[in-house]
Amino acid sequence: RFSPWPFSFNQELLATANERQLRLLGKHPEMAYG
Known part of the structure; x- marks a missing residue:
């Protein structure tokens, strides 16, 4: 569960x-995934 933290x-x-x-982050969707 904590192994693939990115997933x-x-x-x-x-x-x-x-x-x-x-x-x-309505205007910063990239930051949410970053």
């Missing part, structure tokens, strides 16, 4: 922070 982290963020990041 698991992205999945959790997209599922949990998907809306939050889209709102906070």
